[in-house]
Structures are given as structure tokens and as C-alpha cells.
Amino acid sequence: MTELYRVASTQKTTATLLNNETHEKSHAFFARKLKPICGDLVEVTENKAESIINKISKRFNTFSRADNKGRKQHIAANVDQIMIVMAVKPEPTRDILNRYLVTAEHEGIEPILVFNKSDIDSQVFINLINQYEQLGYQVFKTSKHDTASINCIKPLLKDKTTVIVGQSGVGKSSITRVMMPGIELKTGKLSDKTGKGAHTTSVTQMYYDQGLNANIIDSPGVWEYGLWDMSAHQVASGFREFQQHLGMCKFSNCTHIHEPQCAIMQAVKDKTIRENRYQSYLRIVDSMKYWG
């Protein structure tokens, strides 16, 4: 009988594994060309004293980002949800949130938006919260001083694998501590200011919480999040409210930037698409030129 394991973290040629049934921790070697990532389901061969990963199961999706050349770099596999934590302090930028949402739409990862530190100012995010709720996203307002506000999220995590992202200091550890008292997220030190340090992949780590039968994947440094080289069409289809208008532009290859009779630009005029989302779309598409 082959037992299945889930990769909790990887080092150069070894991986920390969690038994898929018992959740017991173990370690195994892998051949470099195999390239397992956090969240992978793997088969292991016991070889004298060593365990070796011999097979990676087909991934149903990946959570990825751009490497420093704009190529898609896989961070974690088989992810159900992404919990995007933002706070009154430090203030988030809208484009980062939208970039995460584009990835989520692409990979079929369910986003959960969390606006934390509401005790400092409960009004500042009202517009943002309303806007994203209207788009159909699950949005929560939390404070670490209000356990009930955090406990509202707990049922969503049950039996799932969730990636948690957010700028350092927004309260990821604080929130996780309330929802999953048994685990302690590591503090990730990055090798450079951009957060794109060489060690970024190796600190991505999956934790199992018995209470919720849930995994949480912490990937410190993902906050400076860049999308890999995508076409305008791919970016547009990652904006949920654009989807119903796509295919209705005069030109089938419309980038929705300057073309005449563009259904997206018309929808912005008609206010069925918010100006700030469209402007964010333009900036994201524009940023793709750096990957040229």
C-alpha cells in the first residue's frame, strides 16, 4: 500500500511531509528535477534508512507569482482558498489586492478578504468593504481585540487548505492564533527589501490544525506580489465584473485600453464597472511591459 503525504515545506533536496491520514510529520529526500512544492501530494518510497519522494500527484491548481524575470513561479499547490489580510495600518494598496484577485480567479482559488485592526478605525475601509462585497467576494472586518469577529472566519477554513497573505504587521499571526491555537506561524526574514529574496520559496510552509481539520499555508514575503507575464485578456478575465462584458467589444482582440467601441470602457461610463477597478486594470496591464 502506498501512503500519500502532503508537502509542508521544501529545502534544497529534502521536504517536510505530513501524512495525509494521520498528519504525522516526517522527512524525505527528492531528486532536484522533481521540484515538489508546498501543498503537493506525494508518494514516498522507503529505501533502507531513507525516504524518497518518487511521485507528485497532479496538481489541481497552483498559487503562483512572478519571479524576477516575469516567469510564473509556483509557491503552493492544491490550494482551496486565499485569505488576503489587510489592515488600517500599514495601509494596503488596491492594486495588490486586485492582483491577488486576478490570480484567484485564474486558478479557481476562493478569496477571503480580511480587513483587520478595525479597533483603530472602523470607518476607513467601509467603501472598500462595500465595493468588494458588491462584487460577490467574502469580506470580513476583524480586530484581534474582538475574538468573535475573527471566529466568524473559522467555519470557512474547515477541511480546506488556505493560503494566508498580507503585508508584514497586518495581523496574520494574531488572527491565525485565534482561529488555530495549536500552530504558530514562523516569522519570515527576507533577504532583500523587495521581498523577492532567494529564500522566499523555502520559507513557504503549510501547517495542519486538528481542530478545524484544516491546512494553512504561510508564505512570508509574498506581499510584494507581482503577476507573471499575462496578456491583457487574461488580466481582464481576472476582474470578475468585466467577465459579462468580455467578447462584446468591436475588436475580438480588444485590450480595453484605447480601442473604439470597447464594451469594458462603455461599462465604466455606464458605471457598471467602477472607475477605480478599471484604473487598476490599466496599471496592471501597463506593468506587464516590464516583463517584455
Ligand SMILES: Nc1nc2c(ncn2[C@@H]2O[C@H](COP(=O)(O)OP(=O)(O)O)[C@@H](O)[C@H]2O)c(=O)[nH]1
Ligand atoms: N490594534 C490592533 N493591533 C493588532 C491587531 N492585530 C494585530 N495587531 C498588532 O499588530 C502587530 C503585528 O501583528 P502580527 O500578528 O504579528 O502581524 P503579521 O506580521 O501579519 O503576522 C502586533 O503588534 C499585533 O499586536 C488588531 O486587530 N488591532
Ligand SMILES: [Mg+2]
Ligand atoms: Mg506573523
Ligand SMILES: [Zn+2]
Ligand atoms: Zn474592449
